[in-house]
Amino acid sequence: MELIQTMELTKYYGKTRGIEGLELRVEQGEFFGFIGPNGAGKSTTIRLLLGLIRPTSGSVRVFGKELQKEKNDILRETGYLPSEAWLYQGMRVRDLLKLSAGLRKKDCAREAKRLCERLQLDPSRKVEDLSFGNRKKAAIVCALQHQPKLLVLDEPTSGLDPLMQREFFRILRERNREGAAILLSSHVLSEIEHNCTRAAILRDGRMIACSSVEVFSKTSAKRVTVHGSVDLNGLEGVRDRKNEEASVSFLYSGDMDSLLCTLSRGQVKDLTITEPDLEEVFLHYYEKEEEGA
Amino acid sequence: MTLVKHELRQGKISFFIWTASIGALLAICIFLFPEMKGQMDGVSEMFSSMGSFSQAFGMDRLNFGTLTGFYAVECGNVLGLGGAFYAALCAVSILSKEEKDKTAEFLLTHPVSRTRIITEKLISVMIRVTAMNIIIYDVSVVSIAAIGEPIPWKEIDLLHLAYYLLQLELAGICFGISAFLRRGSMGVGLGVAAMLYFLNLIANMTEKAEFLKYITPFGYCEGAGIVTDGRLNVGMAAVGVALGLAGILAAYLSYTRKDIH
Known part of the structure; x- marks a missing residue:
């Protein structure tokens, strides 16, 4: 079953483009990554999914329900973590968590306590005394304490130290195993690579690729690193070339025979050919788009 | 009513400060009356001969030597301006503060319809304004009793009712403005309240500008009119209610x- 489904979703802010014709599908129980640089339209998409802004055209269905008509039912089962956690000043964390639970008409005290312990968040502290990281933790508890079926996370790890990031992703994986779908928007490609099953790449408000993370990682391009001396002139399909003192590294998407011939004419002391990491794939897609433009 | 409770908690310090300030100023004015009463015979005459200045504040039609006359002008200004500023500030920031303080994302991603958010926020403003008026009314009555003056119930009731209506009208207008703002709401609220106050002063000074009384809620709160006629100007009050509801x-x-x- 499709948990999130957008149809020709378009948002313009006046004459400025937010997103255009977005067709996004997220399945039930999926850990879905959302990749793109600043201004690509990730946050606009998330705001549209949560009903914070209204689409210029197109529509959104979540849990099979029309967002505009059944927004409250959808939000009841959704947890949202914004990239910057702005919370009410003058409140203690425990009152904030109670407020959030109260607005959901749900008693979340036990789960809130458990999450605070795991994230090492002191609920008796005042919101204005919290560091950026601790504010983020409070927002995480607010997003998770009602055990939603869908989690929407916008740059969730900014401000969290590495240990907390690890614990946070551990919690997310647990929730995912229990059946919750997760939409993770991030600049940190390793987060997507290590946690998501599928991902979409956004550029200039349009989705330029959407596939399983595995497929992204196994594009035809390979990362080739040659120690020694080799003349790569004339070899087609070489990109992202990095020359070191005694080695050269490049992404190669050309003919393998041509590569081997070229290498055999040089003096190769050592050679590694690996799958590119997601960051390289991301750049590969961007460059491909630019070439096409 | 989760949001109503939350808003009341968030606004409790400002509520106590404004209520205590207006209440204390009113009580001080009333406690000064016995001392001033004896000196008022000449003062009333002086005020009535000061032309536009006295007209602006309605002092040409009131006797400062009586408690009702004194209360309508002195206390009326304290309650009128103070209450108007408080009601305007409360209402003008109630919706816009969520975007200004960037808490709108938090609130609006909970399963609460925007209609319910607006309604609960409006209720919280009304509760604060109403509670402040009840406390201040009690402070006034107790202060008048404390100085040993007979309580002019009808005039006091009508004056306080008029100011309560004024605050509700201003709250309604500023609530409407709040929905359009994203930041800088405080100045707008104070500006609207002050502008409407000065419109009434202008309306009092010249007959040509009398129509302004129908625009500003201070028109139907004119102490001189209420004390002299023994009733509110229903026409002006109705326009005020309509403006508040429009907001x-x-x-x-x-x-x-x-x-x-």
Whole structure:
């Protein structure tokens, strides 16, 4: 079953483009990554999914329900973590968590306590005394304490130290195993690579690729690193070339025979050919788009 | 009513400060009356001969030597301006503060319809304004009793009712404005309240500008008129109620469709 489904979703802010014709599908129980640089339209998409802004055209269905008509039912089962956690000043964390639970008409005290312990968040502290990281933790508890079926996370790890990031992703994986779908928007490609099953790449408000993370990682391009001396002139399909003192590294998407011939004419002391990491794939897609433009 | 409770908690310090300040100023004015009463015979005559200045504040038609005359002008200004500023500040920031303080994302991603958010926020403003008026009314009555003056119930009731209506009207107008703002709401609220106050002063000074009394809620709160006629000007009050309701309606229409940034 499709948990999130957008149809020709378009948002313009006046004459400025937010997103255009977005067709996004997220399945039930999926850990879905959302990749793109600043201004690509990730946050606009998330705001549209949560009903914070209204689409210029197109529509959104979540849990099979029309967002505009059944927004409250959808939000009841959704947890949202914004990239910057702005919370009410003058409140203690425990009152904030109670407020959030109260607005959901749900008693979340036990789960809130458990999450605070795991994230090492002191609920008796005042919101204005919290560091950026601790504010983020409070927002995480607010997003998770009602055990939603869908989690929407916008740059969730900014401000969290590495240990907390690890614990946070551990919690997310647990929730995912229990059946919750997760939409993770991030600049940190390793987060997507290590946690998501599928991902979409956004550029200039349009989705330029959407596939399983595995497929992204196994594009035809390979990362080739040659120690020694080799003349790569004339070899087609070489990109992202990095020359070191005694080695050269490049992404190669050309003919393998041509590569081997070229290498055999040089003096190769050592050679590694690996799958590119997601960051390289991301750049590969961007460059491909630019070439096409 | 989770949001009503939350708003009341968030606004409790400002509520106590404003209520205590207006209440204390009113009580001080009333406690000064016995001392001033004896000196007022000449003062009333002086005020009535000061032309536009006295007209602006309605002092040409009131006898400062009586408690009702004194209360309508001195206390009326304290309660009128103080109450108007408080009601305007409360209402003008109640919706816009969520975007200004960037808490709108938190609130609006909970399963609460925008209509309910608007309604609960409006209720919280009304509760604060009403509670402040009840406390201040009690402070006034107790202070008058404490100085040993007979309590002019009808005049006091009418004056306080008029100021309560004024605050509700201003709250309604500012609530509507709040739905359109994203920041800088405080100045707008104070500006609207002050502008309406000065419109009434202008309306009192010249007959040509008397129509302004129908625009500003201070028109139907004129102590001189209420004490002299023994009733509120229903026409002006009705226009005021309509303006307040229009503000509230504008808030619903705007905020339910607004893009939240």
